[in-house]
Each structure stands twice: as C-alpha cells, then as structure tokens.
Amino acid sequence: MSDKTNQSYNGYSNHETWEVANYISNDPHLYDLCKQFYDDGYKTWGSLSLKLREYGRHWQSVNNPIRIDLRDPRVKAAEITRCLEGLFHETQNQQR
Numbered sequence: 001m002s003d004k005t006n007q008s009y010n011g012y013s014n015h016e017t018w019e020v021a022n023y024i025s026n027d028p029h030l031y032d033l034c035k036q037f038y039d040d041g042y043k044t045w046g047s048l049s050l051k052l053r054e055y056g057r058h059w060q061s062v063n064n065p066i067r068i069d070l071r072d073p074r075v076k077a078a079e080i081t082r083c084l085e086g087l088f089h090e091t092q093n094q095q096r
Contacts (some may be wrong), residue, residue: 016074021080
C-alpha cells in the first residue's frame, strides 16, 4: 500500500493541496469569493483562508460537499498561493 503523504498528486505535493486548488478552480461561489478577497489584497493562501473563515462557515456547509478543511496543516500554502496567482492574474489580464 502506498503512502499518499509522500507522493505528488496531479502536480501538487499531496491530495489535500490538490483538493483545495481543485475546489477553488471549479466551484463558482468559492472562486468568486476568493477572487473578491484576492482583489481586496488577500493575496496569499494564509491571509485568504483566514478571510474565508472570518467571512463565515456557511460556504463550507452548503457549498463544500467534500468538507475541505481550510486549516488542514497538510495543505501547502505556497502551492495554493501560486494557484491563486495563476487563476486571478490570468483573469485580470483577460479583462484588460
């Protein structure tokens, strides 16, 4: 049996990090929230995840059927920050 914690997963360090990136990229409500907060200056996963928790837990209960834990220490913040930069920098360039 393989150890998932020591393997890369779809280009990310682990399954938990991929799951967060995938969820942000594919859930319209979470994407819009993250984009709004990113545009407001929350440009790292550390600050943005805190803002999401401050915003409220309703998105987790209603829109998070797989129950991603924003506080999961296995989620690699630097990788999610790069994901956010890729998603929202690309969006900003398309709007110009």
